Structure formats: structure tokens, C-alpha cells
Amino acid sequence: MxxxxxxxxxxxxxxxxxxxxxxxxxxxxxxxxxxxxxxxxxxxxxxxxxxxxxxxxxxxxxxxxxxxxxxxxxxxxxxxxxxxxxxxxxxxxxxxxxxxxxxxxxxxxxxxxxxxxxxxxxxxxxxxKGLCGQCGRNLNFDSCECEKKSIDPRLEVLGKLLE
Ligand SMILES: [Zn+2]
Ligand SMILES: [Zn+2]
Structure with a gap:
């Protein structure tokens, strides 16, 4: 106008x-x-x-x-x-x-x-919270195990033992 x-x-x-x-x-x-x-x-x-x-x-x-x-x-x-x-x-x-x-x-x-x-x-x-960089899940509504897995050294060791 x-x-x-x-x-x-x-x-x-x-x-x-x-x-x-x-x-x-x-x-x-x-x-x-x-x-x-x-x-x-x-x-x-x-x-x-x-x-x-x-x-x-x-x-x-x-x-x-x-x-x-x-x-x-x-x-x-x-x-x-x-x-x-x-x-x-x-x-x-x-x-x-x-x-x-x-x-x-x-x-x-x-x-x-x-x-x-x-x-x-x-x-x-x-x-x-955004999306999980690994599995793509929307972390506002959902949780995933990706981050825990990558930062927990015990699981890393366990993973190596299983290889
Ligand atoms: Zn958002
Ligand atoms: Zn994830």
C-alpha cells in the first residue's frame, strides 16, 4: 500500500x-x-x-x-x-x-x-536435541543407543573381544 x-x-x-x-x-x-x-x-x-x-x-x-x-x-x-x-x-x-x-x-x-x-x-x-548423527532418529521423541556405544570404552573392548 x-x-x-x-x-x-x-x-x-x-x-x-x-x-x-x-x-x-x-x-x-x-x-x-x-x-x-x-x-x-x-x-x-x-x-x-x-x-x-x-x-x-x-x-x-x-x-x-x-x-x-x-x-x-x-x-x-x-x-x-x-x-x-x-x-x-x-x-x-x-x-x-x-x-x-x-x-x-x-x-x-x-x-x-x-x-x-x-x-x-x-x-x-x-x-x-536434533537428530542422531548415526541412526538419524529424532532425539526429541526417541532415544537411541548410538552415542552410549561410541563413548563407553567397556563396550568397545567387548566389541573387540567378539571380533
Ligand atoms: Zn528441532
Ligand atoms: Zn542413534
Whole structure:
């Protein structure tokens, strides 16, 4: 959605709220297309004492695969962002968003903000046990004897005796 900010820049006290739902199903993250449901965005833009501020929150659910155990899971996210909107940039400040011709491409800003917040590693749980390197079993649900065998020296000796 493109927002025309002319009134917001010109009139102190001017305020605009918005609610939108964005389709990010083509967006890639972590090698997948996890945005299977629309991204809900709601917020407002307000001119307070000639400073135009944008606030918005983004709510969405991702359908992901764990980097460690490959298990599939859903995770809900809820982020909030704020920016100062300016027509021209006078100082170097990352917080400022320059809106050329008083136009704001809100979808693009939401996309950029959201992707910066997403973690680089995706785990189903903080302490996911992953898969066994030898038998491939998912150690979150199952246990196996592989590790015990390889670290128990008595079993190694026993194995040699049986050869
Ligand atoms: Zn996992
Ligand atoms: Zn195993």
C-alpha cells in the first residue's frame, strides 16, 4: 500500500491509522516459503509538533522446519516498529525514513523491518536435541543407543573381544 503523506507533513495534529493484511506467500525465508497466512499490519502515522512518526505492529505465523531436527512447526510472531518520516534527509539517522514526493511504500517498509527481526537460525525449541548423527532418529521423541556405544570404552573392548 502506498500512502500519500502530503497532509500529514503539512498539518500538525493530522493523524492516519491503517490496518492491512499483506500476502507474503512468495517471500523466502530460511530456504522456504513460510508465510502461508497473511501478515497483519496495524498502525498509525501522526504529525506531532511537525515531527511525523509512524508506528506499526506486525503479526504473523510462520510454517517452518527446524534447522536441527527438520521437524515442522508453526510459530507466531508479533513485532512493533517505529520510524520518523521525513521528506528530505538532513542528518544521518537510521531511524528516519525518507519519503520522496511525500509518498510512503508501506509494504516495502514492513517487509524490510520484518526480515531484519527474524532470527537467522530456526529451531523448534531452544533446546532441540536434533537428530542422531548415526541412526538419524529424532532425539526429541526417541532415544537411541548410538552415542552410549561410541563413548563407553567397556563396550568397545567387548566389541573387540567378539571380533
Ligand atoms: Zn528441532
Ligand atoms: Zn542413534
Amino acid at each position: 502506498r500512502i500519500d503523506l502530503r497532509q500529514l507533513f503539512d498539518i500538525v495534529g493530522e493523524r492516519k491509522t491503517f490496518d492491512l493484511s499483506l500476502d507474503f506467500s512468495d517471500e523466502e525465508y530460511n530456504g522456504e516459503h513460510p508465510f502461508q497466512m497473511p501478515v497483519k499490519v496495524s498502525g498509525q502515522i501522526e504529525n506531532k509538533a511537525q515531527v511525523v512518526r509512524l508506528f506499526f505492529s506486525v503479526k504473523f505465523v510462520l510454517n517452518l522446519h527446524c534447522d536441527r531436527c527438520m521437524g515442522e512447526f508453526e510459530r507466531a510472531y508479533d513485532f512493533s516498529f517505529q520510524h520518523v518520516l521525513v521528506r528530505k534527509l538532513n542528518t544521518d539517522n537510521d531511524e528516519y525514513v525518507v519519503c520522496e514526493d511525500s509518498q510512503l511504500d508501506l509494504d516495502e517498509l514492513v517487509r524490510a523491518d520484518l526480515f531484519l527481526e527474524l532470527p537467522s537460525k530456526v529451531l523448534c525449541t531452544e533446546d532441540c
